[in-house]
Amino acid sequence: MKKLIALGWALMFFISAGAQQGPPQPPQTIPVLTAAAGADRIVVLPAKTYLNGYVGYGDPPRPSRRPGAQPAAPPPPPGPPPVAAWSVEAGPGTVAFADAAKPVTTAVFSAPGTYVLKLTASNGSGRAFSHVSVTAEGAPPAAQLKAVYTKRYRVDSPFWTARVKALIVSWIPHCVAQINRSDLDLGPGGIDNFVEAGKKLAGRPHGNHKGYVFSNAWVHQTVEAMSIALMIDAQGDPEILAAQAGFRVSLEDWIPKILAAQEPDGYLQTAFTLPRVDAKGVVNPGPFKHWERRGDHEGYTAGYFLESALNHYLMTDRKDARLYDAAKKLADCWDANLGPAPKKEWFDGHQEMEQALVRFGRFVNDMEGGGKGDRYVRLAKFLLDSRKGGSEYDQSHLPVVQQYEAVGHAVRAVYSYSGMADVAVETHDLDYYGAVRSLWDNIVNRKYYLTGGVGSGETSEGFGPNYALRQNAYCESCSSCGLIFFQYKMNMAYEEAKYADLYEETLYNALLGSVDLEGKNFYYQNPLDGGAPRYPWHTCPCCVGNIPRTLLMLPTWMYAKSADSIYVNLFIGSAATVEGVAGTDVEMVQATDYPWNGAVVLTVNPKAPKTFSVRVRVPDRSVSGLYASAPAADGIASISVNGTAAKPRIEKGYAVITRTWKAGDRIELVLPLKVQRARAVDAIEAARDKVALRFGPLVYNIEQVDQDIAKSLGPDAPLAAEWRGDLLGGIMAIKGTFADGSPLLAVPNYSRNNRGPVPPPAPAPAAGTRPAPRPPSSVVWIRQK
Numbered sequence: 001m002k003k004l005i006a007l008g009w010a011l012m013f014f015i016s017a018g019a020q021q022g023p024p025q026p027p028q029t030i031p032v033l034t035a036a037a038g039a040d041r042i043v044v045l046p047a048k049t050y051l052n053g054y055v056g057y058g059d060p061p062r063p064s065r066r067p068g069a070q071p072a073a074p075p076p077p078p079g080p081p082p083v084a085a086w087s088v089e090a091g092p093g094t095v096a097f098a099d100a101a102k103p104v105t106t107a108v109f110s111a112p113g114t115y116v117l118k119l120t121a122s123n124g125s126g127r128a129f130s131h132v133s134v135t136a137e138g139a140p141p142a143a144q145l146k147a148v149y150t151k152r153y154r155v156d157s158p159f160w161t162a163r164v165k166a167l168i169v170s171w172i173p174h175c176v177a178q179i180n181r182s183d184l185d186l187g188p189g190g191i192d193n194f195v196e197a198g199k200k201l202a203g204r205p206h207g208n209h210k211g212y213v214f215s216n217a218w219v220h221q222t223v224e225a226m227s228i229a230l231m232i233d234a235q236g237d238p239e240i241l242a243a244q245a246g247f248r249v250s251l252e253d254w255i256p257k258i259l260a261a262q263e264p265d266g267y268l269q270t271a272f273t274l275p276r277v278d279a280k281g282v283v284n285p286g287p288f289k290h291w292e293r294r295g296d297h298e299g300y301t302a303g304y305f306l307e308s309a310l311n312h313y314l315m316t317d318r319k320d321a322r323l324y325d326a327a328k329k330l331a332d333c334w335d336a337n338l339g340p341a342p343k344k345e346w347f348d349g350h351q352e353m354e355q356a357l358v359r360f361g362r363f364v365n366d367m368e369g370g371g372k373g374d375r376y377v378r379l380a381k382f383l384l385d386s387r388k389g390g391s392e393y394d395q396s397h398l399p400v401v402q403q404y405e406a407v408g409h410a411v412r413a414v415y416s417y418s419g420m421a422d423v424a425v426e427t428h429d430l431d432y433y434g435a436v437r438s439l440w441d442n443i444v445n446r447k448y449y450l451t452g453g454v455g456s457g458e459t460s461e462g463f464g465p466n467y468a469l470r471q472n473a474y475c476e477s478c479s480s481c482g483l484i485f486f487q488y489k490m491n492m493a494y495e496e497a498k499y500a501d502l503y504e505e506t507l508y509n510a511l512l513g514s515v516d517l518e519g520k521n522f523y524y525q526n527p528l529d530g531g532a533p534r535y536p537w538h539t540c541p542c543c544v545g546n547i548p549r550t551l552l553m554l555p556t557w558m559y560a561k562s563a564d565s566i567y568v569n570l571f572i573g574s575a576a577t578v579e580g581v582a583g584t585d586v587e588m589v590q591a592t593d594y595p596w597n598g599a600v601v602l603t604v605n606p607k608a609p610k611t612f613s614v615r616v617r618v619p620d621r622s623v624s625g626l627y628a629s630a631p632a633a634d635g636i637a638s639i640s641v642n643g644t645a646a647k648p649r650i651e652k653g654y655a656v657i658t659r660t661w662k663a664g665d666r667i668e669l670v671l672p673l674k675v676q677r678a679r680a681v682d683a684i685e686a687a688r689d690k691v692a693l694r695f696g697p698l699v700y701n702i703e704q705v706d707q708d709i710a711k712s713l714g715p716d717a718p719l720a721a722e723w724r725g726d727l728l729g730g731i732m733a734i735k736g737t738f739a740d741g742s743p744l745l746a747v748p749n750y751s752r753n754n755r756g757p758v759p760p761p762a763p764a765p766a767a768g769t770r771p772a773p774r775p776p777s778s779v780v781w782i783r784q785k
């Protein structure tokens with residue numbers, strides 16, 4: 001928020017409270033005359049922008065950051081009520097304000113370009129000003145890209161094979177085992193909740209609900225993760241085959257238990273079916289009314305169920321519709337109860353149902369046709385439109401189309417924005433487009449970590465102010481998943497490669513590093529200067545299934561399609577099929593050691609020869625304006641088709657190759673991979689006088705186990721990539737020399753904190769003080785001399 005406060009009228013007045021009895025009071029500040037124009041934003045022409053400006057005395061009343069919290073009553077104004085006036089300072093066209101004398105109004109813009117609007121507050125004796133930048137742009141294409149569903153696929157990549165295997169043979173079985181336990185005291189509430197709810201619905205004696213009210217979520221996520229893991233070709237690996245056999249057994253065990261917990265009208269949330277126990281051990285027998293309270297995660301759990309059902313249905317080649325049918329029943333139950341009058345208006349405090357309903361609605365349309373899924377998409381928009389009158393914490397402080405700054409709990413935020421992007425492309429509502437473009441711009445250019453993580457943690461598990469990107473970041477693993485979903489949907493809407501550039505960054509760094517190399521422990525938080533080791537479980541295991549279900553959905557992240565194009569968004573050695581392009585199905589085979597090596601051979605195998613375009617992402621490693629990397633390593637160094645050098649046209653960040661493709665046609669390309677130094681803009685205080693190292697999509701850490709991480713690197717010290725097959729399962733290390741002449745070794749961020757002794761916890765705090773944070777053992781940002 002740009003806030004310039006005029007000095008003409010009143011700087012600061014202090015009044016003494018000395019006349020009062022009792023202990024001396026601190027001096028009170030008389031607030032100064034203030035104008036606040038609001039967050040910079042993007043508007044999609046010809047729609048309007050919503051100006052929620054403020055003129056008054058002192059800081060604008062900030063919306064409550066916590067649900068239910070009441071903002072402090074403002075002090076009585078120390079001067080006459082100020083008068084507001086909007087005006088245009090700069091811009092390529094004209095601006096029409098609905099009412100230029102009201103701080104809360106709207107404005108429309110005659111031409112694309114960036115405008116600076118000024119809000120003036122005057123009270124007769126002084127004035128205050130504030131500016132807001134509004135960039136007006138055109139609408140995205142009418143037709144969005146279509147999702148490529150993850151179905152049977154193969155991974156052939158030295159890099160990804162190891163990561164995928166760790167998730168399949170270690171991490172997911174660990175989650176399954178934890179969820180099967182009924183004796184967990186840390187993060188409890190697994191399949192036992194479904195079992196007990198099933199007993200209750202069958203009229204039998206039953207137990208109480210265990211764990212958080214949203215504890216069904218990690219069961220549904222793990223069902224989805226198992227389903228996707230079963231779509232991956234084991235290629236004869238006995239450990240993967242054994243794990244997959246275990247997943248089939250678990251699914252056959254769990255599915256009847258989950259279905260038995262679904263109430264007759266389709267509602268499914270065991271915390272509503274079973275009695276709950278509060279923190280004092282007191283049983284609340286219920287009944288709990290559905291869709292009454294915001295904090296009960298009804299949509300959060302329901303949404304994960306819809307998503308799990310979708311991937312289970314695909315995994316079974318649409319032969320087993322048990323979960324799919326139950327998901328339709330649940331979505332229908334919601335649709336029957338929530339919506340415009342006479343139905344109920346409501347929203348969940350934790351978003352997830354919104355994006356799940358759109359994903360599920362599109363899926364139902366694809367499977368069954370006839371627009372049968374449209375009502376789920378409409379319900380998603382209704383739920384989002386119902387968000388208002390609440391707090392920043394859950395993004396209900398303003399109508400969603402008037403939100404231009406990313407605030408509050410970061411997982412809720414990115415899930416909200418992801419659902420909004422879905423609704424934008426489904427409805428072509430220009431207000432929705434303007435909001436998601438503004439929120440995207442605010443995140444990427446003000447609140448985004450180099451690792452692709454979000455959420456500094458300065459507000460509860462959430463976003464801080466612009467540029468406030470402390471190294472001890474929160475960056476919850478779930479927010480990395482949600483940011484990938486949001487970027488992916490922006491890619492689908494705008495058909496621009498830059499959104500995929502960004503989700504590649506989040507995928508390879510913030511998210512991939514959340515699980516250790518063995519797949520045994522994970523991070524809930526992913527700070528850039530971590531010291532704590534990973535752990536096998538967490539009080540709140542919300543991320544445990546989200547991480548593998550997101551990481552394993554590779555074909556969806558790798559490809560998108562239109563009627564006549566295949567978009568290649570990620571470079572991963574693999575084979576996957578893109579169905580329904582130019583009237584045929586196309587197997588896409590990538591042979592590459594990326595991200596260790598930039599050579600990629602892409603074999604295009606259409607079932608029948610057809611004319612279409614293959615659009616290959618041209619990497620841009622500096623989409624975020626917060627960071628600049630040198631030397632340049634963007635673009636494609638060379639590209640050829642069937643051995644002949646090609647000069648494809650570049651469109652929206654994609655190299656476009658259009659021809660009649662036949663099975664076996666090959667695109668060979670080389671992506672430049674270099675050791676790069678990244679610098680942050682000066683506004684990010686925590687990265688000032690520091691440098692970070694990158695190689696391709698990977699951000700690097702230096703670790704205490706290899707060197708003193710407090711040392712400085714000279715600005716011109718040479719750095720080199722070196723393959724180290726002996727280290728961390730095989731990595732491209734970065735080697736160099738610190739300013740004091742000692743050697744520097746950097747390892748990819750995803751592999752951080754996988755070696756060496758576990759650092760000791762900080763010394764016990766003095767009575768009444770908080771423990772000091774554990775000293776970092778691995779850092780992204782290196783001091784630069």
Ligand SMILES: [Zn+2]
Pocket residue numbers: 476477478479541542543544
């Ligand atoms: Zn989480």
